Amino acid sequence: MELDELKHAWGKIETPIKSTDDIKLMLSENRHPVLKKIRMQLTIEIIGWSVFLICYYTMFDGNHKPIWINITLIVSLLLPLIHNLMGYRFAKYLVNGATIKESLKNYLSKVKIYATVSIICRLFFMIGLLLFFTYELSFNTKKYISFAIIILIFLIQLFILYRLWAKRLNNLKDAVTAFD
Amino acid sequence: MDEAQFLALIKEHQGIIHKICRLYRESKEDREDLFQEIIFQLWKAWPTFKGDAKISTWIYRIALNTAIAVFRKNKPNIQYTPVLPEMPEQEQNEELALRQEQLFAALKLLDDNEKAIITLYLEDMNYQQIAEIIGINENYVGVKLNRMKNKIQKLLTK
Numbered sequence: 001m002e003l004d005e006l007k008h009a010w011g012k013i014e015t016p017i018k019s020t021d022d023i024k025l026m027l028s029e030n031r032h033p034v035l036k037k038i039r040m041q042l043t044i045e046i047i048g049w050s051v052f053l054i055c056y057y058t059m060f061d062g063n064h065k066p067i068w069i070n071i072t073l074i075v076s077l078l079l080p081l082i083h084n085l086m087g088y089r090f091a092k093y094l095v096n097g098a099t100i101k102e103s104l105k106n107y108l109s110k111v112k113i114y115a116t117v118s119i120i121c122r123l124f125f126m127i128g129l130l131l132f133f134t135y136e137l138s139f140n141t142k143k144y145i146s147f148a149i150i151i152l153i154f155l156i157q158l159f160i161l162y163r164l165w166a167k168r169l170n171n172l173k174d175a176v177t178a179f180d
Numbered sequence: 181m182d183e184a185q186f187l188a189l190i191k192e193h194q195g196i197i198h199k200i201c202r203l204y205r206e207s208k209e210d211r212e213d214l215f216q217e218i219i220f221q222l223w224k225a226w227p228t229f230k231g232d233a234k235i236s237t238w239i240y241r242i243a244l245n246t247a248i249a250v251f252r253k254n255k256p257n258i259q260y261t262p263v264l265p266e267m268p269e270q271e272q273n274e275e276l277a278l279r280q281e282q283l284f285a286a287l288k289l290l291d292d293n294e295k296a297i298i299t300l301y302l303e304d305m306n307y308q309q310i311a312e313i314i315g316i317n318e319n320y321v322g323v324k325l326n327r328m329k330n331k332i333q334k335l336l337t338k
Contacts, residue, residue, distance in 0.1 A: 104249060
């Protein structure tokens, strides 16, 4: 097939037709597939952690622990929530420049920062929880083993998060460098 | 310009978006999601459209940008067999349909950036227009297109 024929074939492609009403619905954030999932996740997290923060002080002996431990726990829980809220706004704007190359470059810079903060927030969240629940805890062999297992699970989670962002960043980097 | 004007323009030019979705995504569900994402991004970018460029050029820029930038779902890499599942149920010229199948099968083997350049080329844009939309120089467009043309012709003559 010659290239002129390719152009002809491309020009003749018949495509589905969406109605104006269907397109109008797509302008709404409520119908956006990714934003809908982020909103759902945010709602569940906010409700869950709010319940935890209301109850933890008496239920998990927060009143018997130093104030700095309590503050560390609260901040470590709030940071990922604030970061996710920022992520919601971040996911709304994929176009960041006047040309495709410039836009992808700017987007890559933003994703790099977002990914780094995301991993730091998760790490801080894990440290906050561990600090709170292990403060002044008298360790025995069983507790040491449980503590080691929890740390291992946390490290695996961190590694999975790192891999996820590394893959996304590499895909974007490849797209940007392919235009260089 | 208001929402009604935007909707009218998108309805008129939606074929561009459908073609890009078909080129960049395998499953019908993924194409639907990408279609919606592109419409959403076009709407977000609408206040910045000043009418200096043709509306189709602007749609191509935003749509290709979105198709490359948006994060894909993690799914197993299933080999794609070129079929036309969501085409309107009209009888098409068999030869043309075969050409289109061959064309998409070949184009899907290109990487995302090459797909963007070849899409603009197939829309009859010249090197200067392609260079302006992508943000690269014309010589580079020429070099890339020649490589892709050879690659596609080899694939099509196999």
